[in-house]
Amino acid sequence: MMSAAASDSRSAFGIEGMHCANCAASVERTLRGLDGIHSVSVNAATGKARVDWDPTRLTLKPIFEAIRKLGFRPVPLAGEVAEAAAVKERRSALKRIGVAGLGMMQTMMFVYALYASGAHGIDPGIAQYLRIAGMLLTTPVLLYSGMPFYQAALHDLQRRRVGMDVPVALALTIAFTASVYHTLLGTGEVYYDSVTMFIFLLSLGRFAEMSVRQRSLSASEALSRTVPAEATRLHPDGVTERVSLARVVSGDRLRVAKGAVVPVDGRLLSDAASLDESLITGESRPVSRRTGEPVAGGAIIAGNAIEVICEKPASQSTLAGIIELLQLASSEKPRTVAVADRVASWFSFCTLALALAVAVFWGVVDPQRAMPATLAVLVVTCPCALSLAIPATFAAATSYLARRGLLVVKPDAIERLPRIDSVMLDKTGTLTEGAPVATVESTIGITPDRALAIAAALERGSDHPLARAFQRFADPNVTAVDFHEHPGCGVEGIVQSRRWRIGTPEFVSGQSGLETDSLLYLGSDEGIAATLAIRDNLVAEGVNSVRQLQAQGLNVIIASGDTTEAVRAVAATLGVREYHARMTPQQKLDFVEQTQAKGRNVLMVGDGINDAPVLAAATVSCAMTQGAAIAQAAADLLLLNGSLQSLATGIRVAQHARRIVRQNLAWALVYNLVSVPLAAAGLIAPWVAALGMSISSLVVVTNAARLAWRRT
Amino acid sequence: MTIVLLLIPLGLVLVCVAAWALFWAVDSGQYDGDVEAQGLIAVEHDEPPRV
Numbered sequence: 120m121m122s123a124a125a126s127d128s129r130s131a132f133g134i135e136g137m138h139c140a141n142c143a144a145s146v147e148r149t150l151r152g153l154d155g156i157h158s159v160s161v162n163a164a165t166g167k168a169r170v171d172w173d174p175t176r177l178t179l180k181p182i183f184e185a186i187r188k189l190g191f192r193p194v195p196l197a198g199e200v201a202e203a204a205a206v207k208e209r210r211s212a213l214k215r216i217g218v219a220g221l222g223m224m225q226t227m228m229f230v231y232a233l234y235a236s237g238a239h240g241i242d243p244g245i246a247q248y249l250r251i252a253g254m255l256l257t258t259p260v261l262l263y264s265g266m267p268f269y270q271a272a273l274h275d276l277q278r279r280r281v282g283m284d285v286p287v288a289l290a291l292t293i294a295f296t297a298s299v300y301h302t303l304l305g306t307g308e309v310y311y312d313s314v315t316m317f318i319f320l321l322s323l324g325r326f327a328e329m330s331v332r333q334r335s336l337s338a339s340e341a342l343s344r345t346v347p348a349e350a351t352r353l354h355p356d357g358v359t360e361r362v363s364l365a366r367v368v369s370g371d372r373l374r375v376a377k378g379a380v381v382p383v384d385g386r387l388l389s390d391a392a393s394l395d396e397s398l399i400t401g402e403s404r405p406v407s408r409r410t411g412e413p414v415a416g417g418a419i420i421a422g423n424a425i426e427v428i429c430e431k432p433a434s435q436s437t438l439a440g441i442i443e444l445l446q447l448a449s450s451e452k453p454r455t456v457a458v459a460d461r462v463a464s465w466f467s468f469c470t471l472a473l474a475l476a477v478a479v480f481w482g483v484v485d486p487q488r489a490m491p492a493t494l495a496v497l498v499v500t501c502p503c504a505l506s507l508a509i510p511a512t513f514a515a516a517t518s519y520l521a522r523r524g525l526l527v528v529k530p531d532a533i534e535r536l537p538r539i540d541s542v543m544l545d546k547t548g549t550l551t552e553g554a555p556v557a558t559v560e561s562t563i564g565i566t567p568d569r570a571l572a573i574a575a576a577l578e579r580g581s582d583h584p585l586a587r588a589f590q591r592f593a594d595p596n597v598t599a600v601d602f603h604e605h606p607g608c609g610v611e612g613i614v615q616s617r618r619w620r621i622g623t624p625e626f627v628s629g630q631s632g633l634e635t636d637s638l639l640y641l642g643s644d645e646g647i648a649a650t651l652a653i654r655d656n657l658v659a660e661g662v663n664s665v666r667q668l669q670a671q672g673l674n675v676i677i678a679s680g681d682t683t684e685a686v687r688a689v690a691a692t693l694g695v696r697e698y699h700a701r702m703t704p705q706q707k708l709d710f711v712e713q714t715q716a717k718g719r720n721v722l723m724v725g726d727g728i729n730d731a732p733v734l735a736a737a738t739v740s741c742a743m744t745q746g747a748a749i750a751q752a753a754a755d756l757l758l759l760n761g762s763l764q765s766l767a768t769g770i771r772v773a774q775h776a777r778r779i780v781r782q783n784l785a786w787a788l789v790y791n792l793v794s795v796p797l798a799a800a801g802l803i804a805p806w807v808a809a810l811g812m813s814i815s816s817l818v819v820v821t822n823a824a825r826l827a828w829r830r831t
Numbered sequence: 832m833t834i835v836l837l838l839i840p841l842g843l844v845l846v847c848v849a850a851w852a853l854f855w856a857v858d859s860g861q862y863d864g865d866v867e868a869q870g871l872i873a874v875e876h877d878e879p880p881r882v
Binding site for chain 2: 206209210213214217218221222225228229245248249252255256
C-alpha cells in the first residue's frame with residue numbers, strides 16, 4: 120500500500136497578472152481539471168498559489184503550462200525574482216497612470232471647449248478638429264492604460280464568469296465606440312473625457328490596492344531576502360573561500376561577520392556569540408550562545424564575528440522552514456474570502472443586468488440621459504470591499520503577526536481567533552523557561568544551604584539534565600571526590616570525608632514507599648538529610664502575559680500532565696484559578712471537548728508534537744516550538760518566541776481584523792445602496808461615478824492596511 | 832481662432848514629451864520607493880570586510 124505522504128507533493132508559487140478573485144477562481148478551476156491534482160488554493164490578494172498533487176501522475180511543468188495558457192505567469196516566490204516582478208508591476212502601473220493622467224488633462228480641455236461653445240455656436244470645422252484631437256489622445260490612453268481592465272475582463276469572460284472588471288470594460292467600450300461614431304459622423308456628443316477619466320481614476324484605485332498587496336507579500340519575502348546568497352567557508356589550512364550557499368554542506372566551517380545573517384543551522388565553534396534572533400522569533404533582545412550551542416539560520420550577529428559548523432544545508436534551516444510555512448499559509452484562502460469571492464462575482468453580474476435595464480428605460484423615457492446613466496451604473500458599483508479588502512485584511516494580519524513571532528499556518532485560524540474565550544495551557548515547556556532550579560523542601564540535621572552545597576558538589580560530575588538545577592549553589596569550599604553516577608538512581612561521592620548520595624529514596628536510604636513526585640533525596644550513611652525539589656522557573660513575562668489574556672476577558676486554564684504540587688504552584692504564581700494536573704493526553708482531549716460542549720471556544724497551547732490530537736480538537740491550536748521542530752508541528756498557529764505575549768497580541772489583532780472586515784462590508788453596503796439607485800436615476804454624472812468607485816475602493820483598502828500600521 | 836489649429840497639435844506634442852519624460856523617470860527607478868535603500872548605496876561595502 121502506498122502511503123499518503125508518498126503520493127503527495129506540495130508547492131507554493133506566485134502568479135502574476137491576476138486582478139481579481141475571479142482570475143484566482145479560474146486558475147483554481149483549470150488546475151483542478153488536471154489529472155493528478157489533489158487540491159488547489161489561489162489567493163488573488165496575495166498573488167500566490169498553493170498546489171498539492173500526485174507526483175506519480177503529474178509534474179510542475181504541465182501545471183505551469185496550464186496557468187500560462189490562461190494568460191497568467193507563474194513565478195517562483197522566494198527571493199529576487201518575486202521582488203523583480205513586484206518592481207516591474209509597480210513601474211508599469213505608474214506609467215499607465217501617468218499616461219492616463221496626461222491624456223485626461225488634455226482631453227478635458229478639448230471636450231470642455233465643445234461643451235462650453237455649444238450654447239454660443241462653434242465653427243463646425245473647429246468642433247470637428249477638437250473631436251479628432253480628442254480621439255487621437257484617447258485612443259492610446261484606452262489601448263495602453265486601459266489594457267489591464269480589458270485583460271482582466273477577457274479572462275473573466277473566457278472562464279464564463281463576471282468579475283468586477285467586466286462592467287468597467289463595458290463602460291469604456293460603450294463610451295469610446297459612441298464617441299468615435301459621433302466623431303466620424305461629424306456631429307453629436309463625444310465622451311472622450313469620461314473614458315480617460317474612468318481609466319485614470321480607476322487605475323489610481325488599482326495602484327493603491329497593488330501597494331497594499333505587495334506589502335502583504337513581504338512577511339515571507341522580507342525573510343527570504345535576508346538569507347545571504349553566499350557564505351564564507353573556512354578550510355582546515357586557514358584559507359577562506361566565498362561559496363554559494365547551495366554548496367555549503369553539513370560539517371563545513373563557516374565564518375559569519377558582525378552584522379551578517381547566519382546562513383545555516385549549526386553549532387557555535389567560537390567561545391561566545393551574541394545573536395539577534397528577531398527574524399526567527401520576533402524577540403529583538405540579543406541572546407548569547409556559548410561554544411557547542413546551536414545557532415539558528417536567520418540569526419544576525421550582534422557581537423563579534425563568529426565561526427559555526429554547519430549541521431544542515433541551507434534549504435533545511437530553521438529560517439527556510441519558516442519561509443516555507445509563511446508562503447504556504449499566504450497561498451491558502453480563508454473561508455470568508457472564498458465566500459466573498461462568490462458574492463462579488465454575483466454582484467458584478469447584477470450590475471450588468473441593472474445597466475441593461477437602465478439603458479432600456481432611459482432609451483425609452485429620455486434618450487439624452489441613457490448614455491450617462493448607463494455609464495454611471497457600470498462604473499459606480501464597487502464590489503472591492505468583498506473581492507479586495509477582505510483578503511487584504513487577512514493578509515495584513517498574517518504578516519503583522521509573523522513579524523511578532525506568531526506564524527499563522529492555517530489562514531482560517533485568523534477567523535476563529537476572535538471567538539476564543541478560553542485559553543488552555545499545557546504547563547510543560549509553555550509556561551516555564553526550561554531552566555530548572557533546586558529548592559530545599561525539608562532538612563534533618565543540616566542547614567538548607569549546606570544541603571544545596573553538598574548536592575551541587577555531587578551533581579557537578581553528572582551529565583544529567585537536572586544537574587543544571589544545582590549549578591548556582593556550588594560552593595568552592597565544598598567539593599566532592601570519588602563520585603559515581605548510577606543511571607536511573609542518582610549520584611554518590613565523598614564530600615568532606617563523608618559518603619553522600621543524591622537521588623531516588625531507594626538509592627539514598629534503601630527504604631521504599633517514600634513519595635517520589637518531583638523530589639530528590641540527599642543522604643549520608645546516617646540516613647536521609649534533606650529532600651529537594653526541582654522547579655522550573657516561571658518566565659516573568661509569562662505572568663504578565665497571563666494577566667493580559669485575562670484582562671482581555673479570556674479564561675486561562677492550565678491542563679498539565681505534571682504533578683499536582685507543581686501545577687498548583689504555577690497556577691498560584693500566574694494567578695490562574697482553574698488548573699488540572701496529572702492529565703493524560705486522553706484526559707486533556709476529553710477536557711477540551713467537554714469545554715467546547717459548554718459552548719466555549721478553546722485555544723489550546725501545546726508543544727505541537729506529543730499533543731497533536733488535543734491540538735486538533737481545539738477551536739484554535741497553537742504550538743510553541745523552536746528550531747527544526749517547526750516543520751513538524753501540527754497546529755493552526757506557531758508561537759516561535761515562546762512568549763504568550765504574542766498570543767495575546769494575536770487574539771487582539773484577529774479581533775481587529777474582524778472589526779475591519781465588518782466596517783468594510785458596512786461601508787460597501789451603504790455606498791452601493793446609495794450610489795447605485797442615484798446612478799440609475801441619472802442623478803450621478805459619469806465622472807462622479809468613477810471618482811466614487813475609486814474613493815470607495817481606496818477607503819476599504821486603506822482601512823485594511825490600517826492593520827499593518829498598528830503599534831501593539 | 833485659427834491659432835487653435837497650431838496650438839492643439841502643440842498640446843499633443845507636449846503630452847507626448849511629458850509621457851516620454853515619465854517613462855524615462857519610472858524606468859530609471861525614480862519611483863521604486865524605498866528611499867532609505869537608495870541612500871544606503873553610498874555607504875554599502877562592495878565586498879565583506881576582510882578579517
